[in-house]
Amino acid sequence: MQLVQERRQRLELALFACLMIAFMLVVFTGVAHAGADTTFDTALTKFTDFLQGSGGKIITVLSLAGGIVALASGRFSLSQVAIPVGVGVGAGTGIPIVTSTVTATI
Template identity: 75%
Template sequence: MHTPSLPAAAPHSARGKPALAKAANLALPIALAVLVGGTAYAGADTTFNPALTMFTDFLEGSGGKIITVLSLAGGLIALASGRFALGQVAVPVGVGIGVGTGVPIVTSVVTAVI
């Protein structure tokens, strides 16, 4: 019966190539990221400022009033159904307060955190 022989040990220089290749595979992306990457500042991006301004203007203006009136109408319809629950009054009041004062509070908190 013939037993297969083990391959001969690789010379010292051949064993060093995989380690060198691994180092090159790691170093090349890092070097490219350092050379190509620019400076990033948190909160300096103004991409969504027009959308944020339009949305806050909508909620603080007529849109907020419409949302509050619709919420109040829903509460009144629920009251007219014959059963009373505190949520039927509290939800429209909460929506009105949230729309009226919540938007400036949230935007100032987000601006302060960022």
């Protein structure tokens, strides 16, 4: 029973912290104007190219290697297979989805 109360208190504290952060963002931030700002275009292009190219492959292979090491430890878990697959899919197709979503929103 005490464990449930502790979890509930942590959840309430986390919710309160999120609400306070949202309030602070609304009160203390200025109006954002979307437009033709190209300040970070070069960095975005380089980072996107890296993740969709060799960087994404390296991250996927490292994640897969971590899953294989975890499987070799003797305890099987579905997450040891699902996480590397998710990382590979995220690196391959997640970047264009996020980029198009942000572009459409702005």
